[in-house]
Amino acid sequence: MTAAPHRPPGAPTADGTEIEGRLDEAVRAVRAPDAVFALSQDGRRTVRCGGTAPPPPVPRDRLRYELGSASKPYTGLLLAELVRSGVVCGADPAVVHLGPGRPHPRRSAITLTHLITHTSGLPPLPRDFYRQGLPHWSTNPYAGYPAERVVRAFLRSRPAHRPGTRWRYSNFGASVLGHALAAATATPWEELLTERILEPLGLAATALAPAGRPDTDATGHRADGTTPVPPLLIGGFQAAGAVRATPHDLLSFLEAHLRPDGTPLDGALRTVQRPVLRRGLGHRHVHTLTWFRHPTDHGPMYFHAGATSGQQAFLGFRPDTATALAAVSTRRHTGRDAFVATAYGLLASLPPLDRE
Template sequence: MTADTGTLLDDTGGGDAGGETDVAERLDEAVRAVDAPDVVFALSRGGRRAVRCGGTAPPPPVPRDRLRYELGSASKTYTGLLLAELVGTGVVGGGDPAAAHLDPGRTHGHRSAITLTHLVTHTSGLPALPRDFYRQALPHWHTNPYAHYPPERVVRAFLSRRPPRHRPGTRWRYSNFGVSVLGHALAAATATPWEELLTARVMNPLGLTGTALHPAGAPGTDATGHRADGATPVPGLRTGGFQPAGAVRATPHDLLTFLEAHLRPEDTPLGDALRAVGRPLLRRGVGHRHVHTLTWFRHPTDHGPMYFHAGATSGQQAFIGFRPDTGTALAALATRRIRLRDTFVATAYGLLYGTP
């Protein structure tokens, strides 16, 4: 593996040199454990940052930690925070029926019972994707399967008379469809396009200048993803009508800024919303062992909970998470499509779980 490892520390005051060395070694081990053309592990602990980069490909002209990476499903944490902010400021209610915002003045049978909170917590009863999605996506499955399914088609599929598979609020089923509908409902409720709404209500208040919702199309801005072979490049992800569920791309440093805001909400303009997305909201699975907040997966550790979300696109993977008990945030990124026996998520999860 070719590596361009380097530690970048944001010194906010004293520190433990031995502790910094230990963090760097752990990050280097994580980088070496992931087989991908480009790998970045960025960690913040108590406000001090360390970033380590590497990969099987030669270092690109622009340092790997300065490129923007596709988050895939981890983008949902941004849309969830947007919902919490709009609820907290009284713009919408979590119990609002989504159909009432998307098509006011009309009833939509079973769909009228699906609320904004159902959509973000994957309890809406909607499938992972609309039934008619796969036929049009198959020709583009390894490049851009979502690009040709526009927002109005997502909304139309939601407002169809086909009943959800389960009564809303009764079962958990992961749904890109549901979170996408949520984004369009918020846009309709505010009469503001989702991109502008997320930028104004989340990205700008948190100072996320290295975050975008489209590939730039300019060299040296976005990391290049690869198919599962680790050699064949794929074009930048375009999400069509599924933007709220997977469009965010960001630099490792911006991801740490986003995660650090969750660790210190009182230092941000979104304090109430950030606290809201950290509260346990539902449990599922055998013995109700799996805990979820409005937008994060939450697992226990020996000293307190850790929050995380992973994502994958046609050519990249991402893992973001934080632990309030240790003041630790982690962003991990790799430019290779997920494949059988992939080590990326397990490595990132283990690093966050085991960081003292």
């Protein structure tokens, strides 16, 4: 049995009508062809959809949306589960599973935990990525860079800093982790994540590749909000950004973090909520194995955002109010984009649901 969420004396609450109104405002604020804001409070779900484009062939909340970097919480949870079950150790050097490559002391010191916490010293992407990726940046920059090339780039890399000493966001590092876990278990990445994470949590509407059907995959758009872009092909960067899911499956994933008791992954779900890294002025920026963690008035908020060439996603949850939010949109991110700020602000400000 899980304890009820802490509600400070006199804390305001919200009713269902207020929640629907705020979600509708959020949908309008992002001004995307398709937008879905899906909220769970104490297990009660509220989903609001809209957009500037005509409705798709099926309801927007039944489509799968690309998560981009918001896929990393799935990868981190997989690492936590494999550590819990004794398959790997977070302190394992990645080269143990992938091969030593050219000798380099910094690379040899990179552990599996360094890779998922962005403290490996690796750059955001391999150095030779940009030559082939930039010409396709607005459509599919990753498609031409396969798994074996990611591993090869890692085995000849020279990390800029000693692992564990500096934080630098790295899709490269997260992708290397995926290949290391696949090698350690002798299991292809898609099969490994499906068997260890998706199936145990009942995430049947989550996938790791596009289905290629308009009644299954949401269609992304460029920043103009009208020009469609093709589905994301992630190449060898699966662990950094391959997940796509319906808003309801995203809520199921987040609800498992709020109520880990009784799930097959209860130990791993608790592990990924523990702080492992603090950085920035006053150590305000806290990271767990998979989530960014910021303070609110009454407790921590966990979140991660992601973007692809034509879609965006935000995942977050607050144990103090038993609240989870999954938001998706089908317009490319821009510098003035309101999507992440809208989703973050909504989750941070929502009070507990009024049950009386």
